[in-house]
Amino acid sequence: MAKSNAPAPAAAPAESHGSLISNPSQLAWAVLFAFLVPIAIIVGLTQYVTGGLEVDAAKDGITDAAVQKRIEPVGRIVLGEAPPPVQPAAPVAAKAEGPADGATVYAGGCSACHAAGVAGAPKAGDKGAWAPRIAQGKATLYEHAIKGIRGMPAKGGNAALSDDEVKAAVDHLVGLAK
Template sequence: MSDAHHEEQSAIKTPKQLIVAVLAGFLVPIICIILLVQYVTNVQKVGAGSEGQTAEAIAARLKPVGDEGFTFKDVNAPRVFLTGEEVFKSTCSACHATGAAGAPKVGDAAAWGPRLAVGEDKVIGFALSGLRAMPAKGGNPDLDDVEVARAVVYMVNQSGGKFKEPEVPAPAAAATADTSASAAAVASTASAPAAK
């Protein structure tokens, strides 16, 4: 057997074809890369950080994280008591609007009847100290006793009762007097001539 039968035939038979094949091997990938770069960079894209130097972006970055979603209270300001309806909506409605855990629903005179029979002071006392499944102050320890009493009166009066709205304590007037006295003292020291 001769070796000629097993020789493989090449597609490149002349030196000119060899030069074209070598050039095509280099040029085709380069052209493909150039076309891909053109395709990717053709769309106008805003890079990350391009908008980072605007006044709004700088203010958002410098804003304290603790400010997000919190309302700061001035502890030195006179206390503003919530109304009974506000306390009911924020704290009491979870159980007293739905009747959860055996709580009497607001507006249900039959459910509130036995509770009203024990008297206003006892009903408010139960709300302040807790009763069965209800925690003290409805589970909101930030509520003042007056606010809890207002919520009880609101619920009872919505359910056919005739409880009297509790009085707001008077320390707010004393705090206002203290504030005005300290402001007058500051004003008198500011107006006094400086000693030489």
């Protein structure tokens, strides 16, 4: 079967059909045009395809704003009101103007626990609760307030406070309990 499909051995082409190229100069022209004609066609095609397209960054449709507008998200999810501009926490804001005084530091953090006596914190102004603590001496109170003790977090949980600010707040608390 393979044998019957095999083409008969082709006769050598020899010089049987006439060639348009019969001398070296014609050959040179043929080679030249074989390069030039496809290149001319390709250049022509690219011009044809891109010819009408003007890319001018200064044009209205291509400004950054116009592009952003075209590709902007279809919608946004906003939960609740727009958030208010971020306000630094009171003690930090006060810090910019110098060390905060005891009352300010107390109001800005310590009061969270000490105003109501949360988690076993001695209540501000509760003489009975503070008396045994004050009896330990200021130095101990300072140390416990700065380093923390049991339910009392170091610096009341606000590491941004300076030692002096914590001491001032301790003085304030002690003053309230006198």
